[in-house]
Amino acid sequence: MGREDEVRTCDAGETGELIRGMAGRIWDGSAPGTSPRLIGVRSRGVTLAERLAAEGIEQGLGEAVVGAVDITLYRDDLDKARRWPVLRGTDIPFDVDGADVVLVDDVLFTGRTIRAAINAICDLGRPARIRLAVLVDRGWRELPIQPDVVGLTLDTHRRDRVQVRLRPFDATDEIVTIPAAPRLSPS
Amino acid sequence: MLGLEDLSREEILAVLDTAESFAEVSRRDRKKVPALLGRIVFNLFFENSTRTRTSFSLAAKRLSADVQDFSASVSSISKGETFIDTAKNIEAMGCDVMVVRHPTPGAPHLLSQHVSSSIINAGDGAHEHPTQGLLDLMTIRQAKGKIEGLTVALLGDISHSRVARSNIWGLLKLGAKVILCGPPTLVPRSMERLGCEVAYRLEDVLPRCDVINVLRIQFERQQGGLFPSVGEYSQFYMMTQDRVRLAKPDLLILAPGPINRGVELTPEVADGKHSAILDQVTNGLAVRMAVLYLLSGKMDARPAGE
Numbered sequence: 001m002g003r004e005d006e007v008r009t010c011d012a013g014e015t016g017e018l019i020r021g022m023a024g025r026i027w028d029g030s031a032p033g034t035s036p037r038l039i040g041v042r043s044r045g046v047t048l049a050e051r052l053a054a055e056g057i058e059q060g061l062g063e064a065v066v067g068a069v070d071i072t073l074y075r076d077d078l079d080k081a082r083r084w085p086v087l088r089g090t091d092i093p094f095d096v097d098g099a100d101v102v103l104v105d106d107v108l109f110t111g112r113t114i115r116a117a118i119n120a121i122c123d124l125g126r127p128a129r130i131r132l133a134v135l136v137d138r139g140w141r142e143l144p145i146q147p148d149v150v151g152l153t154l155d156t157h158r159r160d161r162v163q164v165r166l167r168p169f170d171a172t173d174e175i176v177t178i179p180a181a182p183r184l185s186p187s
Numbered sequence: 188m189l190g191l192e193d194l195s196r197e198e199i200l201a202v203l204d205t206a207e208s209f210a211e212v213s214r215r216d217r218k219k220v221p222a223l224l225g226r227i228v229f230n231l232f233f234e235n236s237t238r239t240r241t242s243f244s245l246a247a248k249r250l251s252a253d254v255q256d257f258s259a260s261v262s263s264i265s266k267g268e269t270f271i272d273t274a275k276n277i278e279a280m281g282c283d284v285m286v287v288r289h290p291t292p293g294a295p296h297l298l299s300q301h302v303s304s305s306i307i308n309a310g311d312g313a314h315e316h317p318t319q320g321l322l323d324l325m326t327i328r329q330a331k332g333k334i335e336g337l338t339v340a341l342l343g344d345i346s347h348s349r350v351a352r353s354n355i356w357g358l359l360k361l362g363a364k365v366i367l368c369g370p371p372t373l374v375p376r377s378m379e380r381l382g383c384e385v386a387y388r389l390e391d392v393l394p395r396c397d398v399i400n401v402l403r404i405q406f407e408r409q410q411g412g413l414f415p416s417v418g419e420y421s422q423f424y425m426m427t428q429d430r431v432r433l434a435k436p437d438l439l440i441l442a443p444g445p446i447n448r449g450v451e452l453t454p455e456v457a458d459g460k461h462s463a464i465l466d467q468v469t470n471g472l473a474v475r476m477a478v479l480y481l482l483s484g485k486m487d488a489r490p491a492g493e
Contacts, residue, residue, distance in 0.1 A: 070208070073220040073250075073480075086201075087208030123217050 006163070006176040009154065015166075015173040018135060018151035019048070023055035025149045026102055026133055027062065036064040037099045038133075041071060041117050042088050045105035047169040048135055052104065067092035069103075074116035096125035102149075106164040108134040111145035136175060138162045188307045188478050189296050190315035191356040199357060203325050205477035206470070212249060213472055223250035223483050226283040231274065232309070233259040233289045238444060238468070239309050239318075243286045246475035252284075252483075270294065271301045278302045284482060287311075305482040313347045313405075318478060319443055320353025322471040324361065326463050327398055329470070330439050335362030340392050343402040343424060343451060345374045350443045351402060355381050368392045369424060372413040389424055393433040400441040401426055401451045417450055426452040431461060439463055 010018065030036050038053060040046030046068040053064040068091045103117055114132060121127060133149035138156045152175065156162060159180035167173055191199065212220055228247040230240050240256065247254045257277065274285065284305045287295045292314035299306045310316040328334055339358050345351045345367045358365050365383040367374050379385050386392045393399070404420065414420045431438060440452070440461045448454050457464060 073212075073222040087205050089208040089211050091211075119221070123220065124215060 006178045008174055008176050009162075010152065010175040012173040015135075015164075015175055019051050020055055020059070022133055022135070022149050022151050023052050023059060023061060026052060026064075026131075027056060029131060029148065030102075031100060034100060035062060037067070037094055037101045038064050038104050039067045039069050039092060039101055039117075039121060041103070041105040041113060042068055044164055044166055044169055047166045048106055048164075049104040051166065052133070065094050067094065069117050069120050071113060071116040071120055074120045076112065076116070090120060090124075092121075092124060096121055096127050099125075099127050101127045101130045102133050103130055104133050106135050106166070107162050108132075108137045108145075108147055108150075109140055109162075111141045111143035114145050115143050135164055136162055188305075188317055188482060189299060190308060191317045191320045191353045191360070192315065194317075194356075194360075196360045199321070199324065199360060202321055202474070202477050202481065203328060205481060206321070206325055206473040209249075209476040209480070210470070210473040212476070213469070218249050219251060220249065221251045222480055223247065223252035226250075226252040226483050227281055228252045228254050228284045228286065228479065229277050229282045229304075230254065230256045230309075231259075231277070231285055231287045231289075232257065233270070233287075233294070234310070236288055236310070239288065239316075239471075240286075242468070242471045243307075243309060243318075243475050243479075246472050247284075247479055249472075249476055250480060250483075252479070255282075271298065274298050274302050278304050284479060307478055307482065310349055312349065313352075314349050315353045315356075316349040316443075317353050318471065318474055319350050320357045321478070322467055322474040323350075323354055323400060323441055323443070324357050325470045325474055326441060326467050327439065329466070330463060331397060334358065337397040338364045338366065338395050339398040339400065340366040340368050340386075340396045341400045341402060342389065342426070343369045343373065344404050345369055345378060345402065347373070347405040348402045350400075354400060355383060359383075366392050366396070370414050370420070389430060390433060393430060393438075394435070396434055396438060398439045398441065399426065399434070400443070401446075402443065403445065403447060404450060421450055425450065426456045428453065428455050428459075431456060431459070441467060443467070 026036055038049040040049030049066045053066050056062055056064050070088045070090050072087050118130060131148040134147045135151040136154055137147055137150045138154045140158050157180055161178040163176050165172055165174050212218060230243055232240055244254050282304050286307045286309045287298060288309040289311050292312035294311050295306050295308040308315055308317055324334060331337060341351050341354055355365055359382050366386055367378055367383050368386045368389055371387055374385055376385055438461050442464050446457055448457060
């Protein structure tokens with residue numbers, strides 16, 4: 001599964017610890033006595049949301065409701081796509097109207113995915129509030145979007161790739177960085 | 188999207204899977220997504236249609252595209268302008284997708300050689316009606332959970348039916364067995380060459396069918412004289428409750444519409460528990476959204492990876 005040139009930033013134990021910490025902060029920020037409404041961005045955002053919900057029960061914080069948002073129809077780069085996009089569908093099992101929503105994704109980069117996800121959620125109703133929870137914030141924002149709950153802030157180069165692997169979607173938990181190929185400098 | 192004859196099994200399945208996702212959009216309170224914002228879709232209809240044109244228009248609007256209808260009867264075609272010149276003029280207005288219905292088989296194919304817009308065949312003569320074929324496949328897959336291994340009968344006027352041809356290509360590619368049933372004048376034995384079984388007695392076919400697609404008698408495409416009378420056709424080929432009882436208990440009945448009640452099927456059968464006619468209309472919208480969306484990106488017809 002892994003690539004030869006990737007650098008492991010967090011192993012399974014460290015990744016699990018980040019998720020545990022995030023769960024505590026999500027419940028801390030929720031109104032007392034309410035269950036967080038977690039909406040994961042497909043695909044690994046949904047896995048992360050489910051893991052956070054499991055942590056809530058494990059730590060005795062309470063139950064959470066988990067939904068999934070597919071942002072494919074809200075992308076602003078359909079022109080640039082080379083292949084037919086695969087739609088996996090939006091599936092949110094609660095009324096978005098008036099809800100206190102936590103949007104969950106694995107990696108926050110340019111912010112465009114989150115913008116699309118916010119638009120998709122707001123097309124379903126008018127949430128009272130949307131917070132953003134991400135496992136890794138790797139910087140390089142192109143839109144004014146900031147997370148409320150962050151597992152790990154990572155210093156990256158613009159062209160690096162950051163990959164999160166999460167059970168059960170993947171075989172293991174880990175965060176890896178694939179460095180951009182070094183540019184040839186003129187001699 | 189000129190016909191199902193041109194599509195691979197994988198491409199057909201990709202459209203059906205995409206359509207399932209679009210069905211979710213149609214169930215929302217706010218039935219609109221911005222996927223095709225700023226795109227222009229032209230409906231070029233050189234033949235009458237209400238259902239298909241409305242379905243395409245609504246599908247395009249749900250994707251936030253701008254839609255313009257064009258009817259040949261009130262256009263410059265009636266002043267002598269050619270079909271291709273009309274299309275080129277429309278393209279010069281910034282059209283991205285043309286939805287074309289034409290009485291001449293192959294007209295959308297001809298157009299595709301002269302304009303660079305994406306072209307969707309919305310029915311060309313007695314040749315193909317690919318989105319109808321796809322919505323029939325989607326309806327069968329929803330009801331039966333699969334298509335491979337099913338036996339599907341197409342009943343009635345096969346010779347003049349573009350729906351029949353699109354169904355035949357789609358069903359065979361997805362692994363169904365296809366039986367063509369109707370009077371010998373409307374189902375020539377030569378159609379066996381397409382890979383189908385040809386049968387003339389409905390009572391012999393029904394016990395083997397999982398699905399029966401009841402096609403409309405196309406009075407407007409016939410020279411007349413292909414069967415003695417409507418009454419006689421109904422006597423031998425109309426789907427009645429008695430005939431439904433000859434079939435498997437979970438028989439699925441499709442009809443592309445518009446249906447002629449009392450000719451192709453009785454009102455009890457059309458509105459009965461085996462009928463999926465209104466599901467077909469709902470699925471038609473989802474299929475057309477999927478096709479418009481997939482063609483608008485001018486992408487490779489291969490599904491993207493993770």
